[in-house]
Amino acid sequence: MMISRRTFGLGLALTGLAACATPGATRLASSGPATLAEDLRPVANPGYDAWVAAFRGRAGQYGLNDATVASAFRGAGYLPGVVTRDRNQTEFKRSLEDYLSIAVSDERVAKGRAAFAAHRATLSALEARFGVDATIIAAIWGLESYYGERRGDVPVISATSTLAYDGRRGAFFESQLVAALKILQNGDTTPASMTGSWAGAMGHTQFIPTTYLAHAVDFTGDGRRDIWSDDPTDALASTANYLAQSGWRRGQRWGGEAGAGAPAGSAIQPQAGGPVFSVTGNFGAIKRYNNSDSYALGVGLLADRIGGAGPLRASFPPDANGMTKADRIALQQRLTALGYDTGGADGVIGARTRDAIRAWQASRRLPVTGEPSLALLRSLG
Structure with a gap:
């Protein structure tokens, strides 16, 4: 099977796996340092300014107060780069073997084991509270932001308002803008701290604003659902909550490679000639995060490797060029x-x-x- 999805996210991704998946603009985060491109800085645009003025006039219909809106837009502006990225998303095809080579690379596994060890107490507490395997939570963290290293630094208000004004998916991005403003109005973060991808995905596990409102939790008990700070606790808890509410069954594995001690479940072979996997209902819960077999396999296999398992036993066939x-x-x-x-x-x-x-x-x-x-x-x- 070839993965064919539209890029949607930080512009930092290696694979561009999501077309706005449910919890966030999920994609496979790379490991290099992030740099805010020049075209992701505000520029003058009278049309955008007029749109913002009109939006502010109707913001009260959404339950937003004037102070919140004024504060949020004080430093906001039109970002030409987000429009460019939104319009130039290309169909991306990558084999499952290539995807897993990146998603479950030795480097990602090693960093995942280190991150798991450093946050073992938190992850164990989340597993006890929400019933979601701690290694699964860590694996999603690893795929979404490289364990917090690639959270994104584009101002979310600027990004979502620019895309709402642009109009290609205006209604969707206006809903994200409204949700982002409600997050600010609730006091969970500040406009300066609310940063993320060019498309508005935020925090350690890349929640879009509407999903944040529906599933984010305050696990630290400080009165804020803070998914943006260096402390990943609330972000990881929010991800666990999302999976729990998506049908994750406590104590059940996601699946595994067929013939390698995998639990009983449905058999899938996403790439012809490649490994066969046996998957359970929890595999479907992961797909609620990103509706892709390859993504869910990446999460499951990375989780297993973080937990100490070895690599896949079965091999993939040679590619179209006859190369292994x-x-x-x-x-x-x-x-x-x-x-x-x-x-x-x-x-x-x-x-x-x-x-x-x-x-x-x-x-x-x-x-x-x-x-x-x-x-x-x-x-x-």
């Missing part, structure tokens, strides 16, 4: 050794690997295709 993952890793390693930066050797052929191939081909006066192949691998020595 080991072949693709070898290709990246050889290009890197020759001075061509592939961005790492994970077996996933992305833009940087293709650029490296093109550069090598050009240096040898060969046809520049950027395509990996077994012949290319042999040519690299």
Whole structure:
């Protein structure tokens, strides 16, 4: 099975997996440092200003008071970059094998085990309270924001109001703007602290504002449902609450690889020729977070690895170029050794690997295709 979804999120993602999934604009967070692009800073736009003025005139219909709206919009503005990103979302296809290579990478597993150890008491308390496996909560945290390292720094009021004004999905983003303003009116955070993705997904586990209103909880007991701060407690609790309210059954596994001690359940094989998985109703609860088999498998398998399990036992078939993952890793390693930066050797052929191939081909006066192949691998020595 090939994943085909529209990118929707931070612009930091490696895979762009969500078309506004229910709890947030979920996507697979990368591990590098975030930088706010120049086009995500406010610019003058008279049309936007007029739209905001009209919105402020009807804000009372939503139960919003003038002080909240005035405070929220004091530093807000039109962000051209969010419109660009919204309009230029492309169909993205990645095999399940490639997706899992990123979602359950050795680095993500190692950081997940460290994060789990550091927050073991909190995660155990959440499992006791909500019935959701602590490793599942940690895995969602890992996929959504790389354990809090990629929460996003775009002002949510600016982002949602810009997209509401733009109008392509105006009603949806106006509902997110209204929800964000209600969060501010409730006193859960401040306009300056309310940051997230270019599309308004917020915090450690990337809740959109409407989902926050429906499912966020104050687990610390400080009177605020704070999913934005460095302390992930409320965000993790909110995720556990969301899963519990989505039908998660206490004490039941999500599933597992068939023939590897997996619980009884429905058999699925998302990629032809690849591993077969046995999944339970809790797999469906994870899909309520992001309606993708690949996402739910990424969460489940990452959770298992955080808990100490080993990698998948079954292998995936060669790709369309006849290359196995080991072949693709070898290709990246050889290009890197020759001075061509592939961005790492994970077996996933992305833009940087293709650029490296093109550069090598050009240096040898060969046809520049950027395509990996077994012949290319042999040519690299």
